[in-house]
Amino acid sequence: AGDAGRGDLVAYAAAFKGSWLYTELYQARNFGPALHKFGTFLGGAFNWLQQNLFGGRMFFTLKDKTSDHQQLAPAARFQPIAYARPDGQLTFDRLSSVFISNTAHEEEQPVHLQLLDSTKAIAINFREYASPEQRYCPAGVYEIVEESAGPRLQINASNCLHCKTCDIKDPTQNIRWVAPEGGGGPNYPNM
Ligand code: SF4
Incomplete structure (x- = not known):
């Protein structure tokens, strides 16, 4: 085989x-x-x-x-951009777009997005780069959740659209994308 x-x-x-x-x-x-x-x-x-x-x-x-991820500069050098809210006509929020992609993954499978070193999520990505994965991921998979103990990175792997941007763009190459089990992922039935 x-x-x-x-x-x-x-x-x-x-x-x-x-x-x-x-x-x-x-x-x-x-x-x-x-x-x-x-x-x-x-x-x-x-x-x-x-x-x-x-x-x-x-x-x-x-x-x-140089690689794409080496082009990223620390967040302190920039002003945050205030984007207009999606109008539902020409622009749409990310989770509505994930919904129409029919993305599905098998339950209970190992997470297919892995951090090689989990401490970097806050120590480097959050503190130096304002967690760029929150913005470049088209599916809102990466979320910083504020808790009493401090910020924590939550990975909503079941929403992943398999674009592999996180695998390429993470500043320290700390995110590893592996193929999910069972052929899961987006499914555009009309394409
Ligand atoms: S592969 Fe794309 S959709 Fe999936 S988590 Fe990474 S950036 Fe998000």
């Missing part, structure tokens, strides 16, 4: 490489790094040229030298 599983994965990778999706992503590979390297205006001009004149078929690949 193990060999069959590996064979399936090899076939999946080959099928992905032969698909329109791979071609589209490959042609757009320089988009983000160009903006990071050359700035909004020069990078924007570069992207316009590469998309419109060259159709994304550049012979080189630009790369970012």
Whole structure:
């Protein structure tokens, strides 16, 4: 069964490489790094040229030298942003969007979002970065709960949409996303 599983994965990778999706992503590979390297205006001009004149078929690949999570700066350097409340017409609250994603996970399974060091949730994420996982997670999985003993990170793993942002963006790479048991997760029946 193990060999069959590996064979399936090899076939999946080959099928992905032969698909329109791979071609589209490959042609757009320089988009983000160009903006990071050359700035909004020069990078924007570069992207316009590469998309419109060259159709994304550049012979080189630009790369970012630092990982996304290393770009995060301490919260003390910024002012909090006051976002308008969702109007229910064009903008929606996160939990309504989770509801329409039909996200479900098997009960009683091991939590598929794990902290490698649970003390960092408050000592680093909360105190230095104002717990960015509260804001970047599209499903409101991470919540800081104020208790008499102090703040505590609550992880509502059953709402997870499997976008893997937390796996990539956590400032100390302390959140590990593992595949949930039973094929659980979002299920958009009309897509
Ligand atoms: S994978 Fe995405 S939806 Fe799930 S907890 Fe992480 S950030 Fe939230």
